[in-house]
Amino acid sequence: MAKLDESLLADLPPFSRLERGQIRDILSQASSRRYDEGMAIFSEGHDAERFYLLLDGYLRVIRSTEGGEEIIVLHIAPGQLFGIARALQRDTYPATAIAAAESIALSWPMTLWDEFTKTYEGFATESYKTLGRRLGEIQTTLTEMATQAVEKRVACAVLRMMNQSGRRTEDGIEIGFPITRQNISDMTGTTLHTVSRLLSAWEKDGVVASRRKHIIVTNPHELVLLSGAQG
DNA sequence: TCATTAAGATGTA
DNA sequence: TACATCTTAATGA
Structure with missing residues (x-):
């Protein structure tokens, strides 16, 4: 379990402009919790009682359709706030957050949200930047879905995960969390087949090179070509 | 071009 | 063993 230390937050955008004392205050009100792979941090439609900061691991954010299918909306990387329904003027969570790998997150009661945004310089600004980035990402995905052929969509999805979570290995860049064919089909609106x-x-x-639940991009340039203007 | 169906192989708890 | 994951081929919209 991660030790709660000021240095944990000092470098993260929502807190980077704060003083040590302020960070200590914020930390003193936080709970820390570990989530096993596959565990839900919160569920779509539930009362948004807390907001979160991912310290370690990766999350999948999913929404369910009327038909019961699950769509993976986006992934969340360490250092990002999530579950910030309050910033969207909501009192329920708009989506479900699942730990894609073993993860650790801090959380605070949602009642502190207004206090944080009011009191801490830069906290609100950075939070809205995060939301803006996500909206842009969702918009991009949506456009891809509507206009691109399946192979390009899948190539884009793999590239996006590689950019967000890739780790260098001898063979190439490995996606930093377990990912199945089914997961990718849930991101791209196609089938696992x-x-x-x-x-x-x-x-x-x-x-690429892949074994079960792991994908290594061995030739990123070629994947960019597959995703791009002409495949 | 792509989804669906089906059937089998292989990895994992 | 039971179950999840992955592969491949055939078929049809």
Whole structure:
């Protein structure tokens, strides 16, 4: 379990402009919790009682359709605030957050949100920047869904995860959390069969290497070409 | 071009 | 073993 220390928050955008004492105050009101892979931090439609900061791990944010299908809206990386329904003028969570890998998050009662944004210089600004970035990402995905062929959508999704969570390895850049074919199909609006076929084909061409729940992009440039203007 | 169906292989708890 | 994950082929919209 991570030790709660001021240095934990000092470098993160929502807190970077604050003084040590202020950070200590904020930390003293936070709870820290660990989540196993697959565990929900909160669920769509539930009362938004707390807001969170991801310290370690990765999250999937999913929404369910009327038909019961699950759409992966976006991923959350360490250092990001999430569950900040208050910033959206909501009192319920708009989506479900699932730990994609073992994760650690801090949380505060939502009642502190207004106090934080009022009291702490830069906190609100940075939070809205986060929201803006996410909205942009969702918009991009939406446009892709409507206009791009499946192979390009899947290539874009893999690239996005690589950019957000990639780690260097000898063979290439590995996506930093467990990810299944089903997960990718939930991100791109296709089937796991199609994703499986595409990844197999890319593996044969040396673009990616994958074992179960792990994907390494061995040729990022080629993947960019597959995602881009002309495939 | 892509979803669906089906059937089998392989990894994991 | 039971279950999840992944692969491949065939078929049809």
